[in-house]
Amino acid sequence: MEFFQLLLSGLANGSVYGLVALGFVLIYKATEAVNFAQGDFMMLGAFVMVGLVNPEYLGINFWLAVPLALLIMGALGYLLDLTVLRFMFGQNQTAVVILTIALGFVIRFVAGLIWGHEPLSLYSPLALGDFRVGGVVLSLADVSVIVVTLLTTLFLWQFFQRTKLGLAMQAASQNQMAAYYMGIPVKRVQGAVWALAGIVAAVAGILYASKGTLDISAGFIGIKAFAAAVIGGFGSLPGALMGGLIVGVIEPFASRYLPSGYSQLAAYSLLIVVLVFRPHGLFAQVRTKKV
Amino acid sequence: MRFHFKTTYDQDIRLFPDRWTLSVYAVLLVLMLVMPWLINDFYLGEMTNVLIWAVAGLGLMMLTGQTGQVSLGHSAFMAMGAYLSVNFMAMGLPFLLSFALAGIVTGLIGAIIALPALKLHGVYLAIFTLALAILADDLIVILAPWTGGVGGYFAPPIYIAGVEVNRWVNPWAWYYLALGTVLVVTLLYQNLLRSPLGRAFAAVRDSEISAQAMGVDVARTKTIAFGISCAFAGLGGALMGLFAGAFNNETFNFLISIQLLMMIIIGGLGFVHGAFLGAVIVAFLPQFLSILTDTMGSSSIPGLEAGIFGAILIAFILFEPMGLYGRWLKVRTWLELFPFARRDMFKRQKSYLKTERLR
Amino acid sequence: MSLLELKNVTLKFGGVTAVNNLSLSVNEGEVFALVGPNGAGKSTVFNMISRFYRPFRGSITFDGQDLLKQKPHQVSSHGIARTFQNIELFERATVLQNLLVGRHRHRKTMLLEEILFIGRARAQERESRHAVEEVIDFLDLQPYRDKHIAGLPYGVRKVVELARALATRPRLLLLDEPASGLSVEETQDMRWWIEDIRRQMGCTVLMVEHDMGLVGKVSDRVLALADGAELAQGTPAEVQSHPAVIEAYLGTSAISKTANSQGERV
Numbered sequence: 001m002e003f004f005q006l007l008l009s010g011l012a013n014g015s016v017y018g019l020v021a022l023g024f025v026l027i028y029k030a031t032e033a034v035n036f037a038q039g040d041f042m043m044l045g046a047f048v049m050v051g052l053v054n055p056e057y058l059g060i061n062f063w064l065a066v067p068l069a070l071l072i073m074g075a076l077g078y079l080l081d082l083t084v085l086r087f088m089f090g091q092n093q094t095a096v097v098i099l100t101i102a103l104g105f106v107i108r109f110v111a112g113l114i115w116g117h118e119p120l121s122l123y124s125p126l127a128l129g130d131f132r133v134g135g136v137v138l139s140l141a142d143v144s145v146i147v148v149t150l151l152t153t154l155f156l157w158q159f160f161q162r163t164k165l166g167l168a169m170q171a172a173s174q175n176q177m178a179a180y181y182m183g184i185p186v187k188r189v190q191g192a193v194w195a196l197a198g199i200v201a202a203v204a205g206i207l208y209a210s211k212g213t214l215d216i217s218a219g220f221i222g223i224k225a226f227a228a229a230v231i232g233g234f235g236s237l238p239g240a241l242m243g244g245l246i247v248g249v250i251e252p253f254a255s256r257y258l259p260s261g262y263s264q265l266a267a268y269s270l271l272i273v274v275l276v277f278r279p280h281g282l283f284a285q286v287r288t289k290k291v
Numbered sequence: 292m293r294f295h296f297k298t299t300y301d302q303d304i305r306l307f308p309d310r311w312t313l314s315v316y317a318v319l320l321v322l323m324l325v326m327p328w329l330i331n332d333f334y335l336g337e338m339t340n341v342l343i344w345a346v347a348g349l350g351l352m353m354l355t356g357q358t359g360q361v362s363l364g365h366s367a368f369m370a371m372g373a374y375l376s377v378n379f380m381a382m383g384l385p386f387l388l389s390f391a392l393a394g395i396v397t398g399l400i401g402a403i404i405a406l407p408a409l410k411l412h413g414v415y416l417a418i419f420t421l422a423l424a425i426l427a428d429d430l431i432v433i434l435a436p437w438t439g440g441v442g443g444y445f446a447p448p449i450y451i452a453g454v455e456v457n458r459w460v461n462p463w464a465w466y467y468l469a470l471g472t473v474l475v476v477t478l479l480y481q482n483l484l485r486s487p488l489g490r491a492f493a494a495v496r497d498s499e500i501s502a503q504a505m506g507v508d509v510a511r512t513k514t515i516a517f518g519i520s521c522a523f524a525g526l527g528g529a530l531m532g533l534f535a536g537a538f539n540n541e542t543f544n545f546l547i548s549i550q551l552l553m554m555i556i557i558g559g560l561g562f563v564h565g566a567f568l569g570a571v572i573v574a575f576l577p578q579f580l581s582i583l584t585d586t587m588g589s590s591s592i593p594g595l596e597a598g599i600f601g602a603i604l605i606a607f608i609l610f611e612p613m614g615l616y617g618r619w620l621k622v623r624t625w626l627e628l629f630p631f632a633r634r635d636m637f638k639r640q641k642s643y644l645k646t647e648r649l650r
Numbered sequence: 651m652s653l654l655e656l657k658n659v660t661l662k663f664g665g666v667t668a669v670n671n672l673s674l675s676v677n678e679g680e681v682f683a684l685v686g687p688n689g690a691g692k693s694t695v696f697n698m699i700s701r702f703y704r705p706f707r708g709s710i711t712f713d714g715q716d717l718l719k720q721k722p723h724q725v726s727s728h729g730i731a732r733t734f735q736n737i738e739l740f741e742r743a744t745v746l747q748n749l750l751v752g753r754h755r756h757r758k759t760m761l762l763e764e765i766l767f768i769g770r771a772r773a774q775e776r777e778s779r780h781a782v783e784e785v786i787d788f789l790d791l792q793p794y795r796d797k798h799i800a801g802l803p804y805g806v807r808k809v810v811e812l813a814r815a816l817a818t819r820p821r822l823l824l825l826d827e828p829a830s831g832l833s834v835e836e837t838q839d840m841r842w843w844i845e846d847i848r849r850q851m852g853c854t855v856l857m858v859e860h861d862m863g864l865v866g867k868v869s870d871r872v873l874a875l876a877d878g879a880e881l882a883q884g885t886p887a888e889v890q891s892h893p894a895v896i897e898a899y900l901g902t903s904a905i906s907k908t909a910n911s912q913g914e915r916v
Binding site for chain 2 (some may be wrong): 700702721722723724725726727731732734738739740741742743746747750751752753754755757759761764765766767771772774775776778779780783814818
Binding site (some may be wrong): 034084087088091092093094095097098099101102103104105106108109110112113117216223226227230234261262264265268269271272275276279280 | 361407408410411413414415417418419421422423425426429430432433549552553556592593594595597598599600601602604605608609612
């Protein structure tokens with residue numbers, strides 16, 4: 001029973017990692033850049049939700065607030081692209097990485113100014129119920145996190161495989177110049193991707209906040225999400241989710257069965273092992289540059 | 292405007308290409324040497340801090356600015372330098388030897404760690420090193436017998452030639468220790484830049500493929516770059532830990548490496564001067580901000596430093612990717628050419644991203 | 651005497667055969683040209699000699715030694731230098747520094763000597779600079795010596811890349827489309843240089859080139875490739891008039907028109 005309990009909580013945590021990892025992969029697929037601020041996006045999404053729902057702020061109905069939060073974060077993602085990232089067009093990957101790290105600092109600062117530095121809880125209907133299935137306590141929050149994450153991944157995956165915009169996003173990343181010539185509005189497509197990443201971050205944030213308390217350092221789970229994205233193979237949406245679940249499941253088991261102190265090491269050690277032996281994750285995509 | 296007439300090859304090899312440059316730096320050196328008489332103890336401490344950051348910054352600059360490899364994990368090597376120096380001193384070695392050994396051993400370990408990381412490019416290397424920095428925190432706790440664990444270490448007293456170097460008793464001695472270290476590290480850095488290895492670093496940074504065609508062993512070159520970079524970072528970390536007086540597993544957390552990286556970018560990637568200019572910003576920004584919030588009458592705002600630092604960095608990446616030193620070079624060229632400078636002289640070339648993956 | 655020898659070399663990318671059972675032999679002191687339409691596998695041949703690609707089958711020997719046993723960075727130590735089709739210079743370094751990287755294969759100093767700048771380090775620097783200045787004089791690069799690559803015009807970059815290859819003091823120089831993107835005058839200069847390189851430096855040249863005018867003037871022998879396989883081999887005139895070559899370039903209908911088009915760009 002304990003096994004299932006650990007597994008469930010691992011899967012729920014892992015789903016959040018997976019969702020943040022999805023955000024990385026989305027942007028990576030479409031712009032070849034890595035958004036180190038995705039974790040902070042998630043944190044911001046959670047706080048926007050708190051601002052909308054909690055009685056000490058606006059006190060809107062939860063279900064009404066969900067689409068609003070998604071909209072706000074989507075708009076924010078788009079605006080960020082419009083005002084900052086668009087100027088990075090054509091610059092190298094590392095510059096974008098460093099830019100987004102700095103962006104994370106700024107987001108954390110702004111969130112701290114608005115919502116303070118004390119931990120807050122979201123008034124979420126998901127946080128209320130627990131039910132028992134044969135000795136295992138299922139919390140409504142955990143189950144809904146897992147379900148919503150699966151649906152989101154499925155949706156995004158289909159979006160990239162099937163829709164015109166999804167394909168355009170991929171084309172835009174692989175060869176900007178050629179995509180231009182093919183009539184793909186590369187810049188607008190990139191704006192759409194950042195908006196999408198904002199929306200995914202809001203979903204992750206709402207789920208994260210439903211599971212427990214929230215403070216401005218919540219964005220640091222982005223680092224675990226990185227491990228997830230790398231383990232799954234950067235550039236693969238289902239891979240990101242798988243990686244997230246792997247990292248999520250390792251954690252509770254490691255802290256249960258490894259001596260204390262060592263349990264923290266598990267996820268990052270796995271990351272390093274994967275990077276060294278399978279640097280491009282489970283779905284390798286990189287070959288050497290042609291000269 | 293100055294003209295360089297080159298008559299011997301030595302002019303390119305010398306550290307200072309002409310008398311003018313030599314005299315500028317000589318004046319600067321004298322100014323640095325008389326600094327303890329010019330400013331009070333508080334600001335002397337801040338200057339020491341600048342120099343310490345510059346040592347670590349030069350380390351990361353060697354890797355990121357010269358060799359083009361991004362590391363988000365240098366805090367781990369700074370920690371290693373700090374802990375090693377204290378352990379060597381505990382073994383009874385004199386301070387200067389412990390200090391130098393700490394740098395060398397950190398460099399060797401860094402090179403060994405770099406071996407598996409070599410095939411990683413760009414973002415992957417960044418993530419690998421970030422993981423190292425986070426792991427370091429936990430490893431320090433696990434290795435409590437050598438690190439003092441969560442409790443950490445109090446820095447032991449430092450004696451150089453029988454004189455105690457104590458931040459509170461004789462801050463000038465600490466200042467000279469940091470200044471001496473910075474001068475040595477800068478000299479070594481410049482020596483590398485004028486040698487085949489330093490040029491191999493730049494070759495690896497700009498085009499691995501043609502570096503190979505020119506006979507540069509890319510993997511080996513990266514390993515050496517990583518090792519030297521870690522050695523300098525180790526020296527910087529040792530100074531930082533000892534100067535702070537006490538340190539534990541959280542002193543050198545991964546945010547320190549991020550700050551270090553931001554610092555050299557703001558200063559100017561690829562320039563020795565950049566490490567110094569960046570260090571000035573890192574060390575004085577908190578002072579400046581606290582003075583600012585004081586005069587505005589508000590209490591201190593948590594997270595303000597990091598937020599402003601992030602905003603400055605964003606501004607630099609967008610508007611002046613070559614950093615403060617790059618801006619200075621442009622201003623200098625403009626002044627030298629006045630009034631003939633053209634607007635488009637410093638225009639950046641537009642490039643288009645082309646993927647290196649196939650599918 | 652043959653300096654470079656490829657025997658029955660085959661390379662496949664996935665299902666595509668890039669080079670198919672190709673054999674060629676370059677003699678010491680000659681200028682040998684590879685021609686052929688885009689995608690014929692010319693650059694691939696270069697990349698195999700540079701060891702960026704490993705052939706599927708076959709052997710590559712240089713001066714009797716097996717090149718396939720070498721790692722990419724070891725190739726230059728045998729005296730093989732190359733340029734790249736799309737120019738691969740060290741963008742953020744100066745022209746002088748780029749050329750000095752070309753001296754890397756002659757490096758004798760150890761890390762410690764360099765970082766302390768003691769022992770042989772200074773003498774080695776002088777020697778490197780002396781060697782590089784000769785190349786700078788040879789290719790008239792004096793005005794650009796201390797300029798950063800990033801600001802140089804295309805034509806100059808092309809020359810700098812040639813200079814960097816020459817700075818290694820090669821026995822065999824691989825030139826990947828030396829004249830592409832150059833103006834008529836620059837192409838003319840390139841022609842004199844290639845001839846001088848061969849005559850003054852005694853360097854063997856293997857080049858890939860589309861400009862048949864240049865190929866016809868400088869090369870001793872030409873090998874035409876199509877779809878990774880040899881079409882024809884011989885003197886420039888022989889190859890240009892070879893029916894299979896004309897067909898590959900222009901299609902059968904054009905054979906009659908080419909009689910008077912020798913020396914034009916193809």
